[in-house]
Amino acid sequence: MRWKNLREQTVYENRWFRVNLADVELPDGRHLDHFVIRLRPVAAATAVNDANEVLLLWRHRFITDTWGWELAAGVVEDGEDIAVAAAREMEEETGWRPGALRRLLTVEPSNGLTDARHHIYWADEAVYVGHPEDDFESDRREWVPLKLVPDMVARGDVPAANMAAALLLLHHIRLG
CATH class of the missing domain: 3.90.79.10 (Nucleoside Triphosphate Pyrophosphohydrolase)
Incomplete structure (x- = not known):
């Protein structure tokens, strides 16, 4: 079962990371707001x-x-x-x-x-x-x-x- 990340919006960022809010589509078609932290390696x-x-x-x-x-x-x-x-x-x-x-x-x-x-x-x-x-x-x-x-x-x-x-x-x- 694959979740699809339809889009992300940045809600905060600095030199080390970004916090995004993702619109995620679940396998059954429902949508979920999910926070994602994007980090440097x-x-x-x-x-x-x-x-x-x-x-x-x-x-x-x-x-x-x-x-x-x-x-x-x-x-x-x-x-x-x-x-x-x-x-x-x-x-x-x-x-x-x-x-x-x-x-x-x-x-x-x-x-x-x-x-x-x-x-x-x-x-x-x-x-x-x-x-x-x-x-x-x-x-x-x-x-x-x-x-x-x-x-x-x-x-x-x-x-x-x-x-x-x-x-x-x-x-x-x-x-x-």
Whole structure:
């Protein structure tokens, strides 16, 4: 059953997103007003070192008032390559420059409300280049043993679904 988006009207926008009101036709012909949040792509990156530790940020999210482990992430600028954006975000937020990035996965974290796509990358090496430029993004940055990831996710220490999915896949790839 396919819903048809007949038209959208922007009700609010800024540099990061637009809120649109869509006129949606349901399969039975009825119409539904549905809010849609249009977002810029998000790029995220991390690295796993030779000791199978993954570089993570411990941060607070004021919207949900929760603390949790995350990967460095941010919006892709206009015209910017997604992998380049992921590397930039990792360096700005952690102080570590990733080696060659590999695509891990792309997820749509809330596709019933938003068109957001999160593109997540990883590297098997990183070089420390100094204190992070965006140190306000997190309380601390740590190399966390990848073997702990499943228990961290199960406990809720990785509350963001996109980050949990990425870390569980990375755990599977590296530790099988």
